[in-house]
Amino acid sequence: MAQAETRHPAHPVPAPYTGRTAIDLDVVREIMSHFHYDDFEEAQELILSALQEVNEHFGWVSYEAAEIVAEALGTTVNRVYALLTFYADFRTEPRGVHHLLVCHGVSCYVLGSQALVQHIRDHYGIGDGETTADEQLSLQVVNGCLGVCDWSPVVKLDDSYSGHQTPESLTALINRAIAGKQAKEESNGAHSAD
Amino acid sequence: MHTAPTDQLPRLQSKDDFLAFQKQAQEQWDGLWNGDRTVVSVGIGSSSIAKGALDVLAACRNELGDSAIVRETSGNGAFWMEPWIEVKRPNEPPVLYGPLSTDDVPGVLAGARDDLTVGVRGDEPYKSARPLKEHPFFKDQHPILTRNAGLIDPNSIEEAIAQGAYQGYFKVLFEMTEDEAIQEVTTANVRGRGGGGFPAGIKWASGRKAKATPKFVICNSHEGEPNVYKDRQLHECDPHRILEGILIACIACGAERGYNYIGGEYPLAIARFRKAVEDAERIGLIGHNILGTGKNVAFRLRTGGGAYICGEASALMYSVMGVRGQPRTKPPRSVEEGVWKRPTVANNTETLACVPDIITRGGEWFASIGTEKSKGTKLMTVQGPMARCGVVEVDMGMTLRKLLFDIFGGMKEGYKFKGVQTGGVSSGPVTEKELDIPVDFDSLTPVGGMLGSGGWVIFDETTCVVDFARYLTEFSRYESCSKCVPCRLGNPALVEIVDRIRLGRGSEDDITLIKRTAKHVIELSLCGLGQVAPVPLEGMINVFEDEFRAHVVDHVCPTGHCPIAAREPALAAAD
Ligand SMILES: Cc1cc2nc3c(=O)[nH]c(=O)nc-3n(C[C@H](O)[C@H](O)[C@H](O)COP(=O)(O)O)c2cc1C
Numbered sequence A: 001m002a003q004a005e006t007r008h009p010a011h012p013v014p015a016p017y018t019g020r021t022a023i024d025l026d027v028v029r030e031i032m033s034h035f036h037y038d039d040f041e042e043a044q045e046l047i048l049s050a051l052q053e054v055n056e057h058f059g060w061v062s063y064e065a066a067e068i069v070a071e072a073l074g075t076t077v078n079r080v081y082a083l084l085t086f087y088a089d090f091r092t093e094p095r096g097v098h099h100l101l102v103c104h105g106v107s108c109y110v111l112g113s114q115a116l117v118q119h120i121r122d123h124y125g126i127g128d129g130e131t132t133a134d135e136q137l138s139l140q141v142v143n144g145c146l147g148v149c150d151w152s153p154v155v156k157l158d159d160s161y162s163g164h165q166t167p168e169s170l171t172a173l174i175n176r177a178i179a180g181k182q183a184k185e186e187s188n189g190a191h192s193a194d
Numbered sequence B: 001m002h003t004a005p006t007d008q009l010p011r012l013q014s015k016d017d018f019l020a021f022q023k024q025a026q027e028q029w030d031g032l033w034n035g036d037r038t039v040v041s042v043g044i045g046s047s048s049i050a051k052g053a054l055d056v057l058a059a060c061r062n063e064l065g066d067s068a069i070v071r072e073t074s075g076n077g078a079f080w081m082e083p084w085i086e087v088k089r090p091n092e093p094p095v096l097y098g099p100l101s102t103d104d105v106p107g108v109l110a111g112a113r114d115d116l117t118v119g120v121r122g123d124e125p126y127k128s129a130r131p132l133k134e135h136p137f138f139k140d141q142h143p144i145l146t147r148n149a150g151l152i153d154p155n156s157i158e159e160a161i162a163q164g165a166y167q168g169y170f171k172v173l174f175e176m177t178e179d180e181a182i183q184e185v186t187t188a189n190v191r192g193r194g195g196g197g198f199p200a201g202i203k204w205a206s207g208r209k210a211k212a213t214p215k216f217v218i219c220n221s222h223e224g225e226p227n228v229y230k231d232r233q234l235h236e237c238d239p240h241r242i243l244e245g246i247l248i249a250c251i252a253c254g255a256e257r258g259y260n261y262i263g264g265e266y267p268l269a270i271a272r273f274r275k276a277v278e279d280a281e282r283i284g285l286i287g288h289n290i291l292g293t294g295k296n297v298a299f300r301l302r303t304g305g306g307a308y309i310c311g312e313a314s315a316l317m318y319s320v321m322g323v324r325g326q327p328r329t330k331p332p333r334s335v336e337e338g339v340w341k342r343p344t345v346a347n348n349t350e351t352l353a354c355v356p357d358i359i360t361r362g363g364e365w366f367a368s369i370g371t372e373k374s375k376g377t378k379l380m381t382v383q384g385p386m387a388r389c390g391v392v393e394v395d396m397g398m399t400l401r402k403l404l405f406d407i408f409g410g411m412k413e414g415y416k417f418k419g420v421q422t423g424g425v426s427s428g429p430v431t432e433k434e435l436d437i438p439v440d441f442d443s444l445t446p447v448g449g450m451l452g453s454g455g456w457v458i459f460d461e462t463t464c465v466v467d468f469a470r471y472l473t474e475f476s477r478y479e480s481c482s483k484c485v486p487c488r489l490g491n492p493a494l495v496e497i498v499d500r501i502r503l504g505r506g507s508e509d510d511i512t513l514i515k516r517t518a519k520h521v522i523e524l525s526l527c528g529l530g531q532v533a534p535v536p537l538e539g540m541i542n543v544f545e546d547e548f549r550a551h552v553v554d555h556v557c558p559t560g561h562c563p564i565a566a567r568e569p570a571l572a573a574a575d
């Protein structure tokens, strides 16, 4: 389905999958170097935005990354963790090679998203926020609307949206993505940064 | 006309500078449409991107190179025609085509794909194409806040100004006093579009009166409800309108800084709004000594992290201050003690987006639209198995029937209407017999519905209301901030009871138990989330009592779409 190759502000290109290895902290430092503030109040206002950027870049925020954010903004890692664990967008565990968002907005619910979530649980053994043991797939159930309601039920696998999903089409979609990535890695040599 | 990078924009230092800039922008705009080059505009919004609009944009650029102007504009709310492009050839009116794929692009650009035509932008038909505004989806709309949707490039401050942006701000800076500005908003009687319906003029007046300084204005663009995306649409199609509304509020209330808090789930809205702020700062509409008036307004854009509760005004302010977004008890109200314990005027995006036109065209004009107690237009989003989906802007007071069946084209083929869930997760459903009620702030209340933020979810005959009620209660359970006990414990209890019913183990007592538990949660919760969390469930029970009874008495699901239906008959018999 729709594949957006073009770079666009609405399409932040995620960093290559880094697996369970640690986040490159120099990149976090580089991200933090763009945050400037005049006083402690302003610094506190920036914590969420900073976490958002780190999370968007790596797909999760590690403890070490949280420490750097805290230090750069003159606060404690406890404070940063309080936010990481409160806001649904943030993850404190790495994502799988493929990250699946299942829209669970009302429109998608009415048209069957519940069955998709159940299917992922039955078929891949993961629930919201979890990753399969082989680290191939992680799931996030979006408790809002992905904004393409006329395609309900909608999923977003990595970069591309697919609509009108059924459990069968979803399995096919996931299998294709996993197979595609592996084929690419074999021809490029493992862990190429594509 | 091209979209200038921020650093190539001039700095405007005076009233005359602004007027000259406006004139130049206007000339450029006219030149764009009357030139001798073809202009191709591609509607880029988050919904069209999902359907490949960026690829369509790239295909147009590839196909045409420098032979035509290919520009980005926003989505126009009509999801059903996305991705679309508009082709304006010299001496012809602009014609829209959609929905199309990259493969269709060459044919459309060569003028060989009349089958994909949706309409002409303009009043007159052209060849076989009818004016788009005669299409049922657009015919009954009244675009005021969304009139630039699908027209201007939302990344271009020049195009926005050419279409009248910042005229209201200009008027407030040079031609009227702060009190007069507040008076216009009061006369307009614009009520809060965030769900509450509180008159903005009154809020602004208290903001102005508040003694402590500095003061702030905050625009609530969080929109965490699972059924609306109107604020996202406003940001994507006309970010300068929102910014202008916030800046006017800052001047009128004497606030030194404006904020906009956007949910992190909306990357395109954030990107476009950020560009708008940078451009406005660059040309000198934000900052020190604005256009030489000596007035100062600072601005900060803040983003959230996906927690519905952060839409509640006090939670929103905590979130801005970098802590967990958990509401607090009131008083003090936020106009007394808000962000950093300073007086803060909080308004919804759509409320603030009404302001520029109220100032330029007058409060009386605004008050002449809509119904007696609900003025102006309202953005509406519709979800579910409908013929068309999208965002529309209509006058307050339109009937639900007209909205759902004329504008959105009724049910999709093969689906049968059962009801409409109103007010997102904060209210109950209405059915067929209530469809002739006008949609405004107050009319739906007697039948247990609500306008809320204008999101309507249509569900069909195959939806089991017990299951649906569980979904809505589960949403509130999940999103509860856990600060107060009734909400934290009451909502899981409600979900548990409904689950019992859904699994075929319910009894009639469970209905009574739900009502008792709901009463506790509603009366004792700290904030608006808990206070309404059980309302959808109660509403479903009231409206679809028979269906609930079938679940608890006969242990069957009439629609066959909840877990009862999937149970082994032997198991059911054993209970
Ligand atoms: C749980 C909860 C969620 C809310 N979510 C939003 C929201 O997403 N957007 C919004 O503008 N107002 C939301 N509100 C209402 C705000 O508290 C506040 O009333 C509103 O932003 C004020 O602006 P208005 O008067 O212009 O509507 C929410 C309220 C509650 C209790």
Ligand code: FES
Pocket: A103, A104, A105, A106, A107, A108, A109, A144, A145, A146, A147, A148, A149, A150, A152, A153, A154, B226, B383
């Ligand atoms: S509810 Fe899923 S895309 Fe809108």
